[in-house]
Amino acid sequence: MTESPLYQQIAESIRRDILEGRYKPGDRLPSVRQLHARWKCTPGTIQRAYHELVRQGLVESRAGQGTRVTGEILSTPSQLRGVLRRAQLVHRMETVILEAVASGYTPEEIQQALHLGLDRWRSIQAAPEKASAGVLRFVGSHDPALVGLAEAFEREYADIHLRLEFSGSLGGLIALAEKHADLAGCHLWDKETDTYNVPFIRRILPGRNLLVVPLAYRRLGIILAPGNPYQIGALEDLSHRDVRFINRQPGSGTRVWLDAMLAGQGVIEKIRGYADERLTHTDVARAVAEGGADAGLGLEAAARAFGLDFVLLTRERYDLVLPAELADQPAAAALLDFLSSPEARRVVESYPGYESLAGGEQIRVSAV
Numbered sequence: 201m202t203e204s205p206l207y208q209q210i211a212e213s214i215r216r217d218i219l220e221g222r223y224k225p226g227d228r229l230p231s232v233r234q235l236h237a238r239w240k241c242t243p244g245t246i247q248r249a250y251h252e253l254v255r256q257g258l259v260e261s262r263a264g265q266g267t268r269v270t271g272e273i274l275s276t277p278s279q280l281r282g283v284l285r286r287a288q289l290v291h292r293m294e295t296v297i298l299e300a301v302a303s304g305y306t307p308e309e310i311q312q313a314l315h316l317g318l319d320r321w322r323s324i325q326a327a328p329e330k331a332s333a334g335v336l337r338f339v340g341s342h343d344p345a346l347v348g349l350a351e352a353f354e355r356e357y358a359d360i361h362l363r364l365e366f367s368g369s370l371g372g373l374i375a376l377a378e379k380h381a382d383l384a385g386c387h388l389w390d391k392e393t394d395t396y397n398v399p400f401i402r403r404i405l406p407g408r409n410l411l412v413v414p415l416a417y418r419r420l421g422i423i424l425a426p427g428n429p430y431q432i433g434a435l436e437d438l439s440h441r442d443v444r445f446i447n448r449q450p451g452s453g454t455r456v457w458l459d460a461m462l463a464g465q466g467v468i469e470k471i472r473g474y475a476d477e478r479l480t481h482t483d484v485a486r487a488v489a490e491g492g493a494d495a496g497l498g499l500e501a502a503a504r505a506f507g508l509d510f511v512l513l514t515r516e517r518y519d520l521v522l523p524a525e526l527a528d529q530p531a532a533a534a535l536l537d538f539l540s541s542p543e544a545r546r547v548v549e550s551y552p553g554y555e556s557l558a559g560g561e562q563i564r565v566s567a568v
Contacts, residue, residue, distance in 0.1 A: 206239070206241055206245055207245050207246075207248040207249040207252065208249070208252070210235065210239060210241075210245070210246065210249035211249040211250075211252045211253050214229065214249070214253060214258075214259075215253070215258065218258060218269055223269050224269060225269050225270060226268060226269060227268060227269050228265075228266050228267070228268050229250075229259060229266070229267045229268065229269065231266060232246045232247060232250070235249075250267050253267075254267075257270060258270060297310055300313075334359055334360055334361060334531060335360075335361045335363055335531070336360065336361070336362045336363065336382045336383060336531050336532060336535060337363050337365070337380070337381045337382045337383075338350075338362060338363060338364050338365065338372075338381060338382070338383050338384070338385060339365045339366075339367055339371065339372045339375035339376070339380065339381035339384055339385075340366070340367065340368070340369060340371070340372025340373075340375075340381075340383075340384040340385030340386055340521075341366070341368055341369040341372060341385045341386050341387055341452060341453050341518070342366040342368075342452075342479070342480035342481055342482070343385055343415075343416075343418075343518055344481070344482070344499070344501050344502065344505070344551055345415070345416060345418075345501070345547065345548045345550075345551045345554055346364065346385060346415070347364065348547045348548075348550065348551065349538075349539070349544060349547050349548065349558075350362040350364055352538075352543060352544070352547050353534075353535060353538050356538060356543075357534050357535075357538070360531045360534055360535070362535065365381075366479065366480055367451075368448075368449060368451040368452035368453070368455075368479075369384075369385070369386035369387055369388045369400075369451065369452060369453035369456070370386075370388070370400070370404070370451035370452075370456075371451055372384030372385055372386055372521075373386060373400060373401060373404045373405065373521065374404065376405065376521060376522075376523075377404055377405050377408075382522060382523075382526060382532065383520055383521060383522035383526075383532070383535075384520070384521045384522075385415070385518065385519070385520055385521070386400070386401075386453055386518070386519060386521060387418070387453035387454075387516045387517060387518045387519070388400040388453045388456055389453070389456065389457045389460065389516065391460045396516065396517040396519065397412060397517070397519045397521070398412065398563070398565055401521060401565055402565065408523065408565075409523070409524040409525070409564070409565070409566055410521055410522065410523060410524055410564070410565045411521070411522050411523075411524050411527055411562050411563070411564060411565075412519050412520070412521055412562070412563040412564075412565055413519060413520040413521075413522070413536065413539060413561070413562055413563075414517060414518075414519050414557035414561055414563070415518045415519060415520055415539070415548070415556075415557055415558060416517075416518050416548050416554050416555060416556055416557050416558070417515050417516065417517055417518075417554070417555040417557065418499055418500075418501070418515070418516055418517075418518055418553060418554055418555075419499065419500040419510075419512055419514075419515055419552075419553030419554075420454065420457070420497070420498070420499060420500075420512075420513055420514050420515070420516050421497070421498075421500060421503075421510050421511045421512040421513040421514070422435075422438070422495050422496070422497060422510070422511040422513065423484060423485050423488050423495065423496045423497070423498045423502065423503040423508050423509075423510060424488065424494070424495050424503075424508060424509040424510065424511065425488060425491075425494060425495075425508065425509065426507065426508060426509055427509065428509045428511070429494070430442065430443050430494060430495070432495055432511060433511055434511075434513075435458075435461060435462065435467070435513065436467060438467075438471045438495060439467050439470035439471050441470075441472065442494075443471075443472060443494045443495055444472055444473050444492075444493045444494045444495070445471050445472060445473035445474060445476070445493060445494070445495050445496065446473055446476055446477075446478060446484050446487045446488065446492065446493035446495070446496035447473065447474055447475070447476060447477050447478070447484075447496070447497065448477060448478060448479075448481075448484065448497060448498070449477040449478070449479055450477075452479075453516070454481070454497055454498065455477075457514070457516065458497055473493060476493070478496075481498040481499045481501070481502035482502055482505070484496035484497065484498040484502065485498055485502040485503055485505065485506045485508060486506065488506070488508055489506040489507070489508060497513075499553060500512070500552050500553030501551045501552045501553050501554065504552040504553075510553075515555075517557070520539075524564065527562075536562070539558050540558065540559060541558075544556070544558040545558050545559070
């Protein structure tokens with residue numbers, strides 16, 4: 201494990217002292233000379249540690265007054281603890297980043313890994329969050345591009361938080377019906393009509409006036425180990441007895457499509473691992489990348505993120521769904537406006553296998 205730079209170790213030591221009450225708001229910290237002698241390092245290292253603490257808002261330095269714990273801005277213990285928590289998180293992330301860089305990873309790879317890790321966290325949240333001002337609660341199908349859109353949206357609208365929870369397409373519509381979500385995301389293919397989402401919306405949310413906002417077409421297919429060692433080119437090849445398959449969970453749009461494709465063919469029982477399920481496209485790709493499976497069904501974007509092979513099977517439509525009455529509320533109106541912007545299109549199309557539909561189209565599904 202790579203050790204943190206000395207200036208970070210010094211800054212972390214002072215952070216702990218503040219958190220544990222050894223230094224209180226307004227207290228003067230030891231001089232550079234004192235810490236230089238204690239840590240047996242250069243004065244520049246101490247100055248860098250103090251600069252780091254100033255940057256994080258924990259201390260302030262004034263000419264002739266030395267360096268003191270911030271007292272005017274952080275007037276209450278709870279405010280101080282909040283800043284310290286964030287500062288400690290930054291320190292931990294910097295340590296992880298340093299280790300990754302030392303191991304040869306690029307900043308782009310590190311950022312992508314962070315996004316993939318957050319995807320996993322969003323898929324295992326349990327308790328639904330209550331509605332509150334300035335928060336839009338999304339529950340639905342996992343979509344990597346939606347994560348990028350949420351980040352871009354919050355950069356532009358800093359006072360609105362788009363909270364993401366991945367639970368599958370059906371789970372999203374059910375959460376919307378139960379008012380545990382403000383908007384849902386789904387890609388449910390209806391075999392009878394050969395259309396996406398609207399037939400399921402009518403069945404699960406009868407009597408509701410809703411808006412369907414097309415977000416993107418996505419390339420769905422088989423995720424494979426590099427080089428495609430089993431030469432898999434179609435769904436029927438998954439029934440080869442040596443192939444270990446990894447599936448999505450029931451209720452996900454991907455699983456609904458796959459079950460419909462294989463229904464009545466007598467193939468499902470021949471696929472080794474059909475009951476081995478994962479919650480997100482990222483989880484499927486990770487299982488293949490780590491050797492836990494030879495093939496899985498998922499998005500091209502997930503396959504490319506792990507450097508895996510991909511065989512295209514279909515192009516599916518991913519939609520956002522929200523109550524029509526919510527569209528006039530400030531937070532939702534801001535999101536809809538953002539989704540019609542060139543920036544939203546740029547974000548969506550930066551993901552492999554995506555064709556943006558973020559042009560402001562809204563399909564009304566009226567109560568029947």
